[in-house]
Amino acid sequence: MLWVPWWRVGARLRGLRGGLQAPAESGRRGVVSCIDPSTGLNEEQKEFQKVAFNFAAREMAPNMAEWDQKELFPVDVMRKAAQLGFGGIYVRTDVGGSGLSRLDTSVIFEALATGCTSTTAYISIHNMCAWMIDTFGSEEQRHRFCPPLCTMEKFASYCLTEPGSGSDAASLLTSAKRQGDHYVLSGSKVQACRPRSSPGRSEAVPLLPPQPGPQVREGTFPGVAFISGGGEADIYVVMCRTGGPGPKGISCIVVEKGTPGLSFGKKERKVGWNSQPTRAVIFEDCAVPVANRIGDEGQGFLIAMRGLNGGRINVASCSLGAAYASVILTRDHLKVRKQFGEPLASNQYLQFKLADMVARLVASRLMIRNAAVALQEEREDAVALCSMAKLFATDECFAICNQALQMHGGYGYLKDCAVQQYMRDSRVHQILEGSNEVMRILISRSLLQE
Numbered sequence: 474m475l476w477v478p479w480w481r482v483g484a485r486l487r488g489l490r491g492g493l494q495a496p497a498e499s500g501r502r503g504v505v506s507c508i509d510p511s512t513g514l515n516e517e518q519k520e521f522q523k524v525a526f527n528f529a530a531r532e533m534a535p536n537m538a539e540w541d542q543k544e545l546f547p548v549d550v551m552r553k554a555a556q557l558g559f560g561g562i563y564v565r566t567d568v569g570g571s572g573l574s575r576l577d578t579s580v581i582f583e584a585l586a587t588g589c590t591s592t593t594a595y596i597s598i599h600n601m602c603a604w605m606i607d608t609f610g611s612e613e614q615r616h617r618f619c620p621p622l623c624t625m626e627k628f629a630s631y632c633l634t635e636p637g638s639g640s641d642a643a644s645l646l647t648s649a650k651r652q653g654d655h656y657v658l659s660g661s662k663v664q665a666c667r668p669r670s671s672p673g674r675s676e677a678v679p680l681l682p683p684q685p686g687p688q689v690r691e692g693t694f695p696g697v698a699f700i701s702g703g704g705e706a707d708i709y710v711v712m713c714r715t716g717g718p719g720p721k722g723i724s725c726i727v728v729e730k731g732t733p734g735l736s737f738g739k740k741e742r743k744v745g746w747n748s749q750p751t752r753a754v755i756f757e758d759c760a761v762p763v764a765n766r767i768g769d770e771g772q773g774f775l776i777a778m779r780g781l782n783g784g785r786i787n788v789a790s791c792s793l794g795a796a797y798a799s800v801i802l803t804r805d806h807l808k809v810r811k812q813f814g815e816p817l818a819s820n821q822y823l824q825f826k827l828a829d830m831v832a833r834l835v836a837s838r839l840m841i842r843n844a845a846v847a848l849q850e851e852r853e854d855a856v857a858l859c860s861m862a863k864l865f866a867t868d869e870c871f872a873i874c875n876q877a878l879q880m881h882g883g884y885g886y887l888k889d890c891a892v893q894q895y896m897r898d899s900r901v902h903q904i905l906e907g908s909n910e911v912m913r914i915l916i917s918r919s920l921l922q923e
Contacts, residue, residue, distance in 0.1 A: 508831055510583060510797060510838065518580055521573075524557055525581045529588025529794075537589035540748035541894055544740075546705050547592055547748060552625045554596060559585070561623030562600050563783070564607045568615050569623035575783060575845040579790040583838070586794025590898035593794065595749040597787035598701050602629035602710045605780045606727065609768040618708060618727060627707035630700055631784075632662040632728075632754050633777055640911045642712070643720040643774060647756060649713040654763050656726060658713055658734070658756035662700050699905070703752030704737040706730065711754075712773045720774035725767040734759030745897035782848055782856055784906045785863035789841050792870035792902045795895040796834050799877035802892055803827065806881055823880060830873045837866035857919035864912035867902040874899050 511519045532550050540547055554560065562578045564570025573581075578600070586593040603622040607615055621627040635645050647660025700709075709728040716722030728735055738753030768776055804827065807818040817823050844862035847855040874896040878885035885892050903909045 508797065508800065508834055514580065518577060521577065522580050522584050525584035526587065528554060528557060529585050533585065533588025533592060537894065540589065540592065542888070544747045546750055551592065551596060555623065555625035559596060560599065560625040561603045561619065564603050564619055564623055568607060568619035570607065570619065575786060575849040576842055579786055579841055579845045582787055582790035583794040583797065586791040587798040589748060590791050590795040590895060591746045591748040594746065594788060594791045595701055597784070597791060598631055599629045601780050601784045601787065602631050602708065604783065605710055605776055606767060609776050614767065622708065628702055628705060629708040629710060630702040630706035632700055632709050632711040634699055635660065635662055640908055642777065645712060645714060645723065647713045649715045649724060649726060651715065651763065655760045656715065656763060658711070658728065658759040658761060660713065660756050662754040699751055700754045701749050701751055703750060703754050704740065705750050709754060712777050715770050721771050723773035724770050725773040725776045726761055727765040727767060728759065728761050732759055732761060744900060746901055781906055782859045785859045786841060786845050786848060788902045788906050789863045789866040792867045792899045793837055793841060795899040796837070796870035796873040799874045799892050799895045800830050800834055803877040803880050826876060826880065830876055833869040833873055837869050840865050857916050860912040860915040863906065864909045868909060871899050871903060
């Protein structure tokens with residue numbers, strides 16, 4: 474066999490930790506040891522990294538192709554992950570969380586993403602939602618919502634994006650009007666997209682019929698929904714407008730599945746991230762108790778941005794796991810695949826390409842971990858460093874996965890080859906949690922304001 478088929482990916486990943494440790498323990502140096510993800514970690518971090526790698530290899534990697542191709546949301550496997558403490562990694566322990574640091578979280582998500590990047594990315598979003606409630610919610614809210622989220626008895630979704638407000642999140646239009654002890658929500662949480670034209674027609678055809686309410690602006694389409702977990706999640710952390718225009722008019726409200734007036738669009742078809750459903754989340758006179766508001770009125774935008782700082786580290790860590798697995802699989806492919814009577818590994822051009830991949834991988838890991846520490850310490854440069862890490866790592870790690878596919882040749886383009894899924898699943902990381910173009914704005918703004 475000249476490439477690693479799906480059914481052997483789990484076995485290959487199970488050998489990552491052992492294979493990485495052997496050169497270091499024996500005093501030998503090699504390509505593998507120079508990308509050892511445990512470098513710089515303390516003993517406790519190495520232990521839960523090992524747990525995450527083993528879980529990824531045994532529970533996720535053998536199934537990720539099926540989850541992708543059949544678009545299955547692996548509820549049971551995620552609940553197994555929660556039993557290891559991965560449902561509320563940086564949530565406080567008194568409500569069932571693991572109470573770990575941002576660096577610890579990055580280490581775990583990198584390891585899990587080697588098994589299935591798409592599923593790990595959803596777990597990271599779920600963790601972000603749980604953290605928002607844990608950090609900004611009242612004691613009653615923390616103890617009501619967080620325990621079932623930490624066990625993943627219940628799943629969470631983050632609802633910020635709208636048809637007319639993607640990168641411009643402060644312009645969101647979903648309204649929440651207070652009526653007594655309830656807010657009445659109206660609007661839709663979707664990603665704006667101009668759908669492709671039908672054959673023989675020049676005009677765009679919406680994928681979804683126009684929805685009632687104020688959320689659809691002239692010239693926009695309530696098109697491709699981009700709320701991860703939409704329709705399957707039980708808890709929706711919703712950013713909505715309770716006041717005037719701009720960021721100060723936004724509040725954060727938890728909407729529970731089954732609330733009258735809450736509905737969902739169709740399940741969208743995506744390039745990657747197929748193990749997590751994506752739908753529009755629609756509010757039509759949806760009455761939610763005031764007791765479900767997280768924080769004060771007008772605090773929602775702050776909560777959203779604080780959550781996204783960590784979300785950027787998380788999704789960058791998922792990209793890192795995809796790239797790391799792709800490097801390992803490519804290295805092994807170069808050793809066994811022969812052309813012109815020699816292994817591909819003897820070709821200097823491919824050696825240089827592999828070296829570039831490895832350098833980008835390690836640089837990405839260092840940037841992510843540096844930003845994670847800054848965020849944990851609440852340093853003033855944390856926002857810029859998180860933006861840099863997200864920008865650099867998601868760009869470079871996608872390039873690594875794409876190069877891995879190229880170096881596998883025609884085999885890499887087959888659905889039986891793992892690298893193509895790592896490539897597809899990591900592509901969207903350059904867009905979500907703030908597009909990489911927005912990351913550049915945040916970085917330059919930080920520097921120019923000094």
